[in-house]
Amino acid sequence: MSINATLFIQLIVFFIGVMITMKFIWPPLIGALEARQKKIADGLAAGERGRQDLLSAEKRAHEADRAARERAQEIVAQSEKRAAAVIEEAKVAARTEAERIAAAARADVEQEVQRARQMLRDQVAVLAVAGAERILKREVDPQAHAQMLTALKQEL
């Protein structure tokens, strides 16, 4: 418990030790620690960035998928519509054609009827004359009664 010059020697040793630590020991150790800290922070940041990239890529992929689906649906709908229109057109064309054919047939029939009626008229006149001849038992002058006969023909 006595004080002596050891005190000052210890003081000098103390400062020498601290100086050496400050010069040669502390900087590399703390430098390594800080560099590793930065490395880890960078790594974590890169990981987080990668995760964000993945998320946005997934979102983009989803978006593209959805757009493609929509487009496909649109195309299908359009083609269905087009098909329906084509069918409708075909139906209309067929109906028109059918009506045209039917009309033509009706016209033909009408014409035939007219022709038959004409022939009938002609023959009716002949028959009527022949019948009248028979009834009257005499010759009727066709020229003389032509006017009357024509009138009769018109009435048929």
Added chain:
Amino acid sequence: MADAHVYAPNATEYIVHHLAHWQTSKQQSIVDFSVINIDTVLFSVLCLGLTLWLLYAAAKRATSGIPTKFQAAIEILVELVEDQSRSIVHGNRAFIAPLALTVFVWIVMMNAIDLLPVDLLPKIAALFGWYAAGADAHDVYLRPLPTADLNGTLGMSLGVLLLMLYYGVKIKGVGGFIHELFCAPFGAHPLLWPANFLLNLIEYLAKMVSLGMRLFGNMYAGELLFFLIALMGGYVALNTTGVLLAFAQVIAGTAWLMFHILIVLLQAFIFMMLTLVYIGQAHESH
């Protein structure tokens, strides 16, 4: 050496012998600056050398990649010191953080000498003394624990005091430092100047003395207890009391050794923390 000198001290002589320093000359008064404790200086320097070698070995191979287990262990210390110094000292820590690291590891090393058997190093010294100079074992003194020497601990706390003054002047300027000496804590009234100055003087002295005394007291008490425990083994004999004493020494020695591991680390940590706190206070203005 048994035939050369049979040395059988009684209990008091044993302890007094263990508490005597290896000195350049026998100290007569309480304060005598012509005397140097060679053992304290020797073991302080050895411990410092070991500390610096250990830390330098880690620093030399320090890498920011995957650290070795040794590097990781040293890095734990560095990080502890860095965190503590950052939270306590607000300012440039290029000197202060290495200071704290050195103080902590160095004091742990010095305190750890206390964990060696109390008679080991003195006996080795006695052997050396006898072979080298033919000295009688009774005249060879060695107290290997530098932190149980008040000179050792006060030397370090004196260093801390000088640093407190240095940083006080550096941060506040000479004018600011002197202003604070006279105007804090009571106030700037001229009548209060003597009281302020006196209080500041006492505060600085108390900080330095308590810092050194705390470490010294703990280690001195621990050392003394080890002497007393070792003393029990000195009375071992082939009778009931003697055998019981041997057991007592083993049990008490083990218990105190385990407890002392805590004190070794704790006191080193406290010294480091107080060093930081005192230097941190020098950075703050009142």
